[in-house]
Amino acid sequence: TQLLEQSPQFLSIQEGENLTVYCNSSSVFSSLQWYRQEPGEGPVLLVTVVTGGEVKKLKRLTFQFGDARKDSSLHITAAQPGDTGLYLCAVSGGSNYKLTFGKGTLLTVNP
Amino acid sequence: DADVTQTPRNRITKTGKRIMLECSQTKGHDRMYWYRQDPGLGLQLIYYSFDVKDINKGEISDGYSVSRQAQAKFSLSLESAIPNQTALYFCATSAGGLAPAGTDTQYFGPGTRLTVL
Numbered sequence: 001t002q003l004l005e006q007s008p009q010f011l012s013i014q015e016g017e018n019l020t021v022y023c024n025s026s027s028v029f030s031s032l033q034w035y036r037q038e039p040g041e042g043p044v045l046l047v048t049v050v051t052g053g054e055v056k057k058l059k060r061l062t063f064q065f066g067d068a069r070k071d072s073s074l075h076i077t078a079a080q081p082g083d084t085g086l087y088l089c090a091v092s093g094g095s096n097y098k099l100t101f102g103k104g105t106l107l108t109v110n111p
Numbered sequence: 112d113a114d115v116t117q118t119p120r121n122r123i124t125k126t127g128k129r130i131m132l133e134c135s136q137t138k139g140h141d142r143m144y145w146y147r148q149d150p151g152l153g154l155q156l157i158y159y160s161f162d163v164k165d166i167n168k169g170e171i172s173d174g175y176s177v178s179r180q181a182q183a184k185f186s187l188s189l190e191s192a193i194p195n196q197t198a199l200y201f202c203a204t205s206a207g208g209l210a211p212a213g214t215d216t217q218y219f220g221p222g223t224r225l226t227v228l
Contacts, residue, residue, distance in 0.1 A: 031213035042115075042201050042219025043154070050214060088154065092213030098144075098169070099217060103153035 003027065004089055004102035012108040016078050021105040023089030024071040030092070032072050033099070034063055037086040079109045114138045115220035117202050123226045130189040132223050134202030143185040144203040144217065145169075145177060154201070160185055161207065192227040199224050 005024045013019055023032065031050040035043035047056050049065035049072060056063045060083075062075040076083055086106050090099040115136045124130055134143065145157040156169030158177040166177060174196060178186045189196055203217040 029213065033213070033216075040221070042203070042222055043217075044219070045216045048214050048216070092215075098156060098159060099213075100156075101154040103151065 006102040020075045033090045035088045117220040121224045132187045134185045136204045140204040142205045142207045145187045146201045148199040
């Protein structure tokens with residue numbers, strides 16, 4: 001059983017559309033991170049959320065941590081081709097610093 | 112210059128060959144990690160090291176070994192490569208320290224694409 005379930009697995013949209021991707025689990029986490037991986041590169045941290053119900057904004061990206069700290073969503077407003085990439089959520093499984101990643105949502109924004 | 116570098120960037124090899132992937136970092140971080148990425152499987156942790164004298168197995172360490180030669184260098188070896196080790200391999204670093212677990216940022220290298228024929 002996957003610790004983190006990300007949905008949808010694939011998403012292809014037109015420039016200017018809005019979208020939401022999800023990261024769900026049956027476990028409670030003290031924090032959750034979102035990374036973006038662009039083609040041919042390694043993942044880059046976008047945000048860390050630590051408080052249940054927390055909302056963080058990064059330009060056109062809005063991240064929310066669920067009230068029960070079991071899930072998170074990423075909403076992109078007016079998507080642009082530069083948003084194309086693999087969006088990964090990640091959590092720490094315990095007191096050490098190992099991260100467990102979801103399988104990701106592969107987003108393609110067409111011009 | 113990139114903070115986390117990986118060499119080689121691409122490698123094609125044959126079954127049974129020994130392969131070493133190298134990772135260097137200039138961030139001064141104590142913690143280093145090796146991940147494998149396969150389509151549809153996401154990132155899986157192979158090995159991690161929290162300092163030069165500390166090496167730990169991750170989720171999928173079978174068939175791999177590592178060496179932490181210095182704080183800045185962490186190498187991954189495939190002693191006898193097999194085709195199902197064909198994948199994208201990433202090295203990452205993090206500062207650790209007093210940050211709460213799960214809030215530590217990991218910085219990834221650009222990856223090594225390995226093909227085993």
